[in-house]
Amino acid sequence: MPDIVLTTLNAKFIHAAFGLRYLFANLGELQPRAVIAEFDINLRPLDIAEALLAREPRIIGFGIYIWNVAQTTEVIAAIKRVRPEIKIILGGPEVSYETEEQKIVQLADHVITGEADLKFAEVCRVLLERRAPSRQVPDGENVRAMPEAGVPLLKIIAAELPDFSRIALPYDYYTDADIAHRIVYVEASRGCPFTCEFCLSSLDIPVRQAPLDKFLAAMQKLLDRGLKQFKFVDRTFNLNIAASKAILEFFRARYQPGMFFHFELVPDRLPDELRAVIVKFPPGALQFEVGIQTFNPEVGALISRRQNYERLADNFNFLRKETSVHIHADLIVGLPGETLESFAAGFDKLIALGPQEIQVGILKRLRGTPIFRHDAEWQMIYNTHPAYEILQNKLIDFATMQRLRRFARYWDLVGNSGNFVATTPLIWTGFGVPPSGGNGEQARNTSTQPAEAGTPNASPFHSFLRFSDWLYARIGRTDSIALARLMELLFEFLTRELALDAKLVAETFWRDCQRTGRRDAPNFLKEFLPAENWPVIRDRDRSLPKRQSRHLAA
Numbered sequence: 001m002p003d004i005v006l007t008t009l010n011a012k013f014i015h016a017a018f019g020l021r022y023l024f025a026n027l028g029e030l031q032p033r034a035v036i037a038e039f040d041i042n043l044r045p046l047d048i049a050e051a052l053l054a055r056e057p058r059i060i061g062f063g064i065y066i067w068n069v070a071q072t073t074e075v076i077a078a079i080k081r082v083r084p085e086i087k088i089i090l091g092g093p094e095v096s097y098e099t100e101e102q103k104i105v106q107l108a109d110h111v112i113t114g115e116a117d118l119k120f121a122e123v124c125r126v127l128l129e130r131r132a133p134s135r136q137v138p139d140g141e142n143v144r145a146m147p148e149a150g151v152p153l154l155k156i157i158a159a160e161l162p163d164f165s166r167i168a169l170p171y172d173y174y175t176d177a178d179i180a181h182r183i184v185y186v187e188a189s190r191g192c193p194f195t196c197e198f199c200l201s202s203l204d205i206p207v208r209q210a211p212l213d214k215f216l217a218a219m220q221k222l223l224d225r226g227l228k229q230f231k232f233v234d235r236t237f238n239l240n241i242a243a244s245k246a247i248l249e250f251f252r253a254r255y256q257p258g259m260f261f262h263f264e265l266v267p268d269r270l271p272d273e274l275r276a277v278i279v280k281f282p283p284g285a286l287q288f289e290v291g292i293q294t295f296n297p298e299v300g301a302l303i304s305r306r307q308n309y310e311r312l313a314d315n316f317n318f319l320r321k322e323t324s325v326h327i328h329a330d331l332i333v334g335l336p337g338e339t340l341e342s343f344a345a346g347f348d349k350l351i352a353l354g355p356q357e358i359q360v361g362i363l364k365r366l367r368g369t370p371i372f373r374h375d376a377e378w379q380m381i382y383n384t385h386p387a388y389e390i391l392q393n394k395l396i397d398f399a400t401m402q403r404l405r406r407f408a409r410y411w412d413l414v415g416n417s418g419n420f421v422a423t424t425p426l427i428w429t430g431f432g433v434p435p436s437g438g439n440g441e442q443a444r445n446t447s448t449q450p451a452e453a454g455t456p457n458a459s460p461f462h463s464f465l466r467f468s469d470w471l472y473a474r475i476g477r478t479d480s481i482a483l484a485r486l487m488e489l490l491f492e493f494l495t496r497e498l499a500l501d502a503k504l505v506a507e508t509f510w511r512d513c514q515r516t517g518r519r520d521a522p523n524f525l526k527e528f529l530p531a532e533n534w535p536v537i538r539d540r541d542r543s544l545p546k547r548q549s550r551h552l553a554a
Contacts, residue, residue: 097368258543418550
């Protein structure tokens, strides 16, 4: 039986715990005495506790995140009731800040705050060998513990910021099953030079780069094992232009059909040397997550976010017109100083820039972030339970915030999913000219009220908010909506609420059905379509992630 179990509750089975593999890779001589045991949050806490206790460990290390802290608290409480002698060590962003008030911290024996890649092994050595905590002394590629007598092992242990060059990389500890069936995470750098007050990454200064040769050698091994989908978790992949260019060129030279690479980019930083590499990738190979968060410069200044909107727009135009990159762009609802109309204007500008996906996120008050400094002035009220989302503030009341939550959910189902690429714009354009959005020319409608949904120059935001309100009034829920049912409801809204021509709407729906590989027309469309149009005429690329492949087929 192992002495050490490294565990966490993932949000979904498909997610492989990156942090656990880093800890395991850096256990040194303790590695043969340790195992990784992953679970997901859909399992019952008592069943997880039972599985962990069955391994009879002396130490259990838990990775604690915003999505699993509630369930993990229950797991640890059960373990401590049954086997109080087992040492519980916590780590992760959810327990790295504001630790004193947390029940899960009270239950644990030790908490390692910060990056625990090396510190976890040191604490385990102390606990297993009953010796005092130590200073770290380099020993080749490893770090060994040097005892210092008489120093107590504290409950809250702050990890020193590790030198990236001294950390053993974790990629050998992805199993063949991980590579075949799960999302595999990689990172070429850590940290973020920006200070956006809502984000934990703003606390990770300085940015540190993994040794490039060592990193690329590890990527080659993953390629040799058959991995085709890489998700980079670097917060600012394109900050170090030389390194990001080298990584992109590395993967471009080894590209095989079905490969897919996800990167998070700084939106206003895309120089010519990166553009020259990006254009060489084939359709479906690249996804860029671009965090915009707000188009309001005054709001950006309030939250210490710097952004060049002119360069951002130019980069979007390049990506949409000259490449086949799939763009996933982020906006945040509820930022201090952001009114509903300000957010609406930003959403409309982003629609005009044309990303395939817009993630509408609700502001979270993450532990340790300085966003709390605005609480009094902007009357920021957050949920006290994970995920700590904003409930209301000075400018957006609770009822409106609830409408925006539903907007975000329905937008993901309709606008982002790739199932309605041709149909979604009908909500705000009808069969007229799309709004210009990003350059202010949309204001040809001089009324103080938004243009009517389904007409040229209508606001995409206000039009979709109308659909969102209608849909919620119609079905009273935001989840467990079958695709076929959603299609019928969207058709009903377009043809009855907006009075668009049913035959033209049906033809648009059918184009979306064909793109996504549907084998025949849904029954509710058949009366509007000639029978000879029913057979599908194309299929999507099934080697890529589903959502991205549906957008690619557009």
